[in-house]
Amino acid sequence: MAEETRKIAFICSKGDIDMAYPALIMGWAALGNGIDVTIFFTFWGLDLVTKSRVDKLEIAPVALTSMKMKMMGLPTGNLGIPNILGIIPGMTAFASWFLKKEIKKQGVPTVREYVEMLHDGGAKLFGCKMTVDMFGLKRDDFLPQVDDVVTASDFMDMTEGAQIIFI
Amino acid sequence: MLADLTAIAFNEEGFMTDPNQWTKEIAEVLARQEGIDPLTSEHWKIIDFCRTTGMTSGKSPTLRQITTGTSISTKELFALFPKGPAKKVAKISGLGKPEGCV
Numbered sequence: 001m002a003e004e005t006r007k008i009a010f011i012c013s014k015g016d017i018d019m020a021y022p023a024l025i026m027g028w029a030a031l032g033n034g035i036d037v038t039i040f041f042t043f044w045g046l047d048l049v050t051k052s053r054v055d056k057l058e059i060a061p062v063a064l065t066s067m068k069m070k071m072m073g074l075p076t077g078n079l080g081i082p083n084i085l086g087i088i089p090g091m092t093a094f095a096s097w098f099l100k101k102e103i104k105k106q107g108v109p110t111v112r113e114y115v116e117m118l119h120d121g122g123a124k125l126f127g128c129k130m131t132v133d134m135f136g137l138k139r140d141d142f143l144p145q146v147d148d149v150v151t152a153s154d155f156m157d158m159t160e161g162a163q164i165i166f167i
Numbered sequence: 168m169l170a171d172l173t174a175i176a177f178n179e180e181g182f183m184t185d186p187n188q189w190t191k192e193i194a195e196v197l198a199r200q201e202g203i204d205p206l207t208s209e210h211w212k213i214i215d216f217c218r219t220t221g222m223t224s225g226k227s228p229t230l231r232q233i234t235t236g237t238s239i240s241t242k243e244l245f246a247l248f249p250k251g252p253a254k255k256v257a258k259i260s261g262l263g264k265p266e267g268c269v
Binding site: 005025028029031032033034035107108109116117120121122 | 230231240241242245250251252253254265268269
């Protein structure tokens, strides 16, 4: 009868828009399927749970080979965004605005909403102690959904038996 | 008196294959199988919403569609259907597995 609950843990180390979503989407799917979810935010990944950063995540179109101009409706086939254009001031803001608009069009929640949903659905969210110290962040800098700031070793203890995904 | 499920068709994952066979009595039995007993009015608010959207669109609503459509919070939804509300709600509502990601 006592069936062991499947456990999954994500390590979020990136703060770009495209790297923010995978753990949020898969974590939410996991919760919906009755899987325990733990997320550890480290390095740039802390942006996902930092009050001043969460609504301002960006994507830089420089050296971003997968983002093609045709995404913006131009008939340019496989041509990428020329790096020389990507360095023009405002291009990062433009690409970020564009991607957020497309994400919204799909009915996908914002990162801030996702963090709330995950927390409310029972996911455990942790900040990485070393990064927090290095960046000089305080508890109050984080969204209230963050359960605690813990060490890498604590994370290992908490995720015994879990499948771990590094993003 | 519990509903008799012998004439009801299920797929290998336990989802009903014909949503038209569904009745409220069947939902009670399916809920019990999922460890939810009894079904309260809050449960029914969610099930009714799933039935309505499921029968019009032909698809199970996702959790996000349920919370926005019923004004029941994520927290409440997970408390009402603990341990995997996405599949549980769809099963009890006699619908297929939700296809959306959010």
